[in-house]
Amino acid sequence: MTLRYASTRGAAPELDFADVLMTGLATDGGLYCPTEVPSLPDLDGLDDYVSIARAVMAPFVDGAVELEGFAEDVAAAYASFRHPDVAPLTDLGDNVHLLDLSWGPTLAFKDIALQLVGRLLDRELARRGDRVTVIGATSGDTGSAAIEALADRSGVDVVILHPEGRVSEVQRRQMTTVDAPNIRNVAVRGNFDDCQDLVKAAFADPSLRDELGLAAVNSINWGRVMAQIVYYVTAAKALAPDGGPVSFAVPTGNFGNVLAGWYAKRMGLEVDQLIVASNRNDVLTRCMETGALDAEAVVPSLSPSMDIQVSSNFERLLWESADRDGAAVAELLTTFRADGRAEVPAGWMTRIGAEFDFGRLDDDGTLAEIARVHDELDLLIEPHTAVGLEVGRRLRRDPAVPLVVLGTAHAAKFPDAVEQATGVRPELPAFLSELHDRPEYVTTVENDLGAVVEEMRALRGHTA
Ligand SMILES: *Cc1c(COP(=O)(O)O)cnc(C)c1O
Numbered sequence: 001m002t003l004r005y006a007s008t009r010g011a012a013p014e015l016d017f018a019d020v021l022m023t024g025l026a027t028d029g030g031l032y033c034p035t036e037v038p039s040l041p042d043l044d045g046l047d048d049y050v051s052i053a054r055a056v057m058a059p060f061v062d063g064a065v066e067l068e069g070f071a072e073d074v075a076a077a078y079a080s081f082r083h084p085d086v087a088p089l090t091d092l093g094d095n096v097h098l099l100d101l102s103w104g105p106t107l108a109f110k111d112i113a114l115q116l117v118g119r120l121l122d123r124e125l126a127r128r129g130d131r132v133t134v135i136g137a138t139s140g141d142t143g144s145a146a147i148e149a150l151a152d153r154s155g156v157d158v159v160i161l162h163p164e165g166r167v168s169e170v171q172r173r174q175m176t177t178v179d180a181p182n183i184r185n186v187a188v189r190g191n192f193d194d195c196q197d198l199v200k201a202a203f204a205d206p207s208l209r210d211e212l213g214l215a216a217v218n219s220i221n222w223g224r225v226m227a228q229i230v231y232y233v234t235a236a237k238a239l240a241p242d243g244g245p246v247s248f249a250v251p252t253g254n255f256g257n258v259l260a261g262w263y264a265k266r267m268g269l270e271v272d273q274l275i276v277a278s279n280r281n282d283v284l285t286r287c288m289e290t291g292a293l294d295a296e297a298v299v300p301s302l303s304p305s306m307d308i309q310v311s312s313n314f315e316r317l318l319w320e321s322a323d324r325d326g327a328a329v330a331e332l333l334t335t336f337r338a339d340g341r342a343e344v345p346a347g348w349m350t351r352i353g354a355e356f357d358f359g360r361l362d363d364d365g366t367l368a369e370i371a372r373v374h375d376e377l378d379l380l381i382e383p384h385t386a387v388g389l390e391v392g393r394r395l396r397r398d399p400a401v402p403l404v405v406l407g408t409a410h411a412a413k414f415p416d417a418v419e420q421a422t423g424v425r426p427e428l429p430a431f432l433s434e435l436h437d438r439p440e441y442v443t444t445v446e447n448d449l450g451a452v453v454e455e456m457r458a459l460r461g462h463t464a
Pocket of ligand 1: 305384
């Protein structure tokens with residue numbers, strides 16, 4: 001039977017995987033979630049990442065897309081990774097293990113989901129004879145991963161907005177040096193929130209949605225969460241081959257990564273703790289302490305991909321904690337949007353507290369953890385990973401249970417912080433060593449929807 005997906009706000013039609021992939025955000029403003037969580041398949045005899053990935057994801061897509069094409073896309077997606085294990089483990093001692101998710105083309109874990117989602121989207125568009133314009137705002141890692149995944153694909157135009165002068169040089173060049181006819185980089189004279197508001201304004205205009213067939217690949221897209229479930233399974237299988245629990249510590253911003261771990265657990269993976277680690281932008285940790293979502297101003301940190309006060313994917317967890325009461329979730333999130341604050345019912349918080357542990361680490365702590373790992377293990381880790389590692393070690397309950405820390409990016413993506421902590425400047429892998437010499441393709445615009453729409457239309461006219 002084909003799995004159905006429902007909106008967290010309860011007022012949009014249920015869809016199958018292919019429609020969810022194309023839709024992104026539900027028409028009621030909610031996020032799509034599976035109405036049933038399949039059990040993990042029998043993985044005996046499967047030991048490479050691609051085979052496990054196909055088996056784990058098949059029940060989510062079966063009946064909605066053709067499995068043969070899906071299997072091809074999974075293989076092609078992970079062939080773009082520079083490590084044969086795709087997501088290798090490194091032993092850090094004390095039964096702590098680093099799951100390194102940075103071997104994809106843009107050196108951050110976003111590649112694991114987007115390399116697959118880009119291919120699935122393109123295949124579905126070809127089948128439908130459709131063309132879409134993907135529009136996205138990025139504070140750094142998502143933009144380059146989306147561009148890398150979608151460059152030169154025939155059914156997709158891509159417009160990525162980034163705040164001018166506010167992404168790191170490596171992050172900017174990873175986006176702007178891609179020379180493909182269907183990609184347009186737009187630098188907006190504003191901050192990240194301005195970029196995100198421009199994207200929302202574009203989606204809020206029904207005639208524009210129709211004209212350009214707008215689509216989204218940010219982390220509200222269920223396909224991304226689904227693809228991330230796989231590495232929780234491969235890590236647990238490697239560390240506890242006969243079953244037995246494993247714990248995970250996850251540096252968290254939009255809650256997409258750790259949510260995938262929770263789905264893995266729901267599928268039957270033996271998980272002891274799921275540890276949610278944030279930097280000083282700690283809206284979720286405070287929510288656990290106070291029982292209220294309360295957004296403060298975003299404070300820039302050394303781990304910018306976690307500088308977030310509205311963790312979109314948390315909505316999926318709220319929905320499940322509310323016994324899928326979409327109306328109650330919609331009311332809570334409407335209040336949160338309007339007032340910047342909302343009380344979460346105590347019963348929901350109790351359920352969430354039973355599944356997750358929450359902790360934070362500030363920039364000084366982050367630098368100290370990077371330095372410690374360098375001194376003790378002669379290993380360079382980047383700031384997001386350091387937050388996950390320190391908080392994970394602090395909050396783990398049982399040292400006999402393997403603790404897996406998700407390494408979300410390569411140290412060379414954040415060279416300044418790593419150098420500040422260790423005195424060593426991490427080098428880009430050889431395939432990116434010419435990044436600083438390549439020409440950049442970027443248009444700068446004012447913080448104005450009209451200017452962005454012009455860019456989208458120009459790109460569509462150019463590739464059509
Ligand atoms: C996106 C990102 C995160 C946060 O992941 P979420 O799924 O948004 O919680 C953490 N670290 C790095 C390096 C990232 O790019």
